[in-house]
Amino acid sequence: MxxxxxxxxxxxxxxxxxxxxxxxxxxxxxxxxPKRRSKPKKTISSSPSAPKxxxxxxxxxxxxxxxxxxxxxxxxxxxxxxxxxxxxxxxxxxxxxxxxxxxxxxxxxxxxxxxxxxxxxxxxxxxxxxxxxxxxxxxxxxxxxxxxxxxxxxxxxxxxxxxxxNTPPRAPRATLAEAEGCEMCGRDWVPLSYHHLIPRFVHGKAVKRGWHRAEDLENVAWLCGACHRFVHRFKGHEDLARRYYTVELLMAEEPVRRWAEWVGRLRWKGR
Structure with missing residues (x-):
């Protein structure tokens, strides 16, 4: 194949x-x-009948x-x-x-x-x-x-x-239940929030200049607070919208991978 x-x-x-x-x-x-009818005992067939x-x-x-x-x-x-x-x-x-x-x-x-x-x-x-x-x-x-x-x-x-x-994609918040953890560091024991992969501050510009379609503006990734803040420190709104509008594109960058690996090892001690 x-x-x-x-x-x-x-x-x-x-x-x-x-x-x-x-x-x-x-x-x-x-x-x-299907239920078969029982045959009378007195009936004798000289040859086996073909199955129905x-x-x-x-x-x-x-x-x-x-x-x-x-x-x-x-x-x-x-x-x-x-x-x-x-x-x-x-x-x-x-x-x-x-x-x-x-x-x-x-x-x-x-x-x-x-x-x-x-x-x-x-x-x-x-x-x-x-x-x-x-x-x-x-x-x-x-x-x-x-x-x-x-x-x-x-x-x-x-x-x-x-x-x-022909089924419209669900609203961003509706996908939280499916998130198995932060989509960058993988931690599943910390609260998550959704990150607009195309920042809201440049939605109008992104459509006007043909960077993205209007229907793609609500694409989100579920991130922990630390990774969410890191992404916005990593690049500005326009760069995120033009070059880093998927988690895969973000994770292709070495600094992002190093951050995700490091923060993913952090576990809070119980009190």
Whole structure:
């Protein structure tokens, strides 16, 4: 498998999450077998009767996931299916973000005019899907043409993916619960506050001069007080807005890394 280009990585991860969720649900939810009627004891058949088709399907569904003996196997399978399916998506859907998607009525009409999608919509969005994807899903018991083929299986995956693209990002304060610690020094036992990666003092200038889009102005990082103050000592507002508007860009600088390593070792003594 070829690697996903950097500009497509974000949407690929969204798509992989949607697909892996569907896979996990499929293999962890066994479908009950239909009840068989008991035959009268006096009835004797000269030859064994062929199993009913619904019993065959139920037996197959009960075996779904038998080939995934550990989570690594499932992760590898999900990666493969997600990668091959994502590569078949139209190019627009591989890189677009919420703000562009929300403003493009034509794009929404083309791909998401009637959510949720059905199996009939899948070939329209994935016209060049590699047949190996369908073969793999069938071979591992994920799909069965008699009940749920590849188009029907992928329809809710595509629905979830498109719905995510059309969901606005949450307000900065709403992301605090997900912060596992200061995004610079890693300390998780100290209070955090959010740092506007594009300082508010230069929001107007940043948009007017084309440094950033208006919808990106609320991007934040959760920092401890010490790291927050260090960042504002490290560079002025304009430099932060133009050159250091992500945590990764900040941490690429040697002085910032040295600071983060040093302050990350500080622990307060209990009293």
């Amino acid at each position: 070829t690697s996903i280009p950097p500009d497509q990585q974000r949407n690929y991860e969204i798509f992989r999450d949607c697909l892996s969720t569907a896979l996990i649900e499929k293999i962890s939810r066994p479908e009950p077998k 088709s619904q019993d065959v399907v139920a037996d197959a569904d009960a075996d779904v996931g038998a080939d995934f003996n550990n989570t690594d196997d499932l992760a590898d399978f999900a990666d493969y299916i997600a990668t091959e399916t994502f590569r078949a998506l139209p190019s627009e859907l591989k890189t677009i973000d919420y703000h562009t998607y929300a403003k493009d009525a034509a794009l929404q009409a083309r791909f998401a005019h009637a959510l949720p999608l059905t199996g009939a919509d899948t070939p329209r969005i994935l016209p060049s899907l590699d047949p190996a994807v369908a073969d793999s899903l069938s071979a591992y018991g994920i799909t069965h043409e008699s009940t749920q083929g590849v188009d029907e299986f992928l329809a809710p995956v595509l629905t979830a993916f498109l719905a995510t693209l």
